[in-house]
Amino acid sequence: MSQMPEKAAALVSKMLQLNLYVVFWHGKDQDLMPLLADHLEYLVELEKQGKVFASGPMGAPEKRNGMTILRAADEAEARRLAENDPFAKNGIRDFTIEPWTVMEGTFTVEMHFSDGTAKFS
Template sequence: MSKYAAILHMEKPELNLEFRAAHLDYLQNLEQQGKIFAKGPFTDGAGGMVIYLADSLEEAQELAGQDPYVLQGVRRLELHEWKA
């Protein structure tokens, strides 16, 4: 299993609070499945990052792309394989 860094750039801060609970619920569910290594917001408000655990880039793209923040256009997804 590899690690993939999903950088979530803030695009629509006015929608952030509206979709925050759905975003956190989504990540909590994936965390319980063992699909998340680490997660958290950037302290400057520019967005946040999630490190996914996945078998392939395609799986990581699917996981990250289903985040409500990404689906609703609140955050713009940038995804990279991450070598710790």
């Protein structure tokens, strides 16, 4: 691989460079509903532990695919977390994992003190 040009290196040095792992969930034409509550409880617990960056369904609903972005020390930990998801444990979803480095982007948080609501965009 060639060396990064100086201008690009200067830009990259200021970027977030957050290393995460993306779990791509692949539906297997099986009904998810019987295990949906267990799956959601599992992800909520991981979220409380700080392991879930984001998660949700992906693509056409009938395909039953999803994506979960994990904060994990390494790919082995990300794989263990994915394998313990009730959908994976019960064989109704397969998954692949890809490392992902967040470089650019933005988000906004709007807090309303009067009623305790929040808006993310």
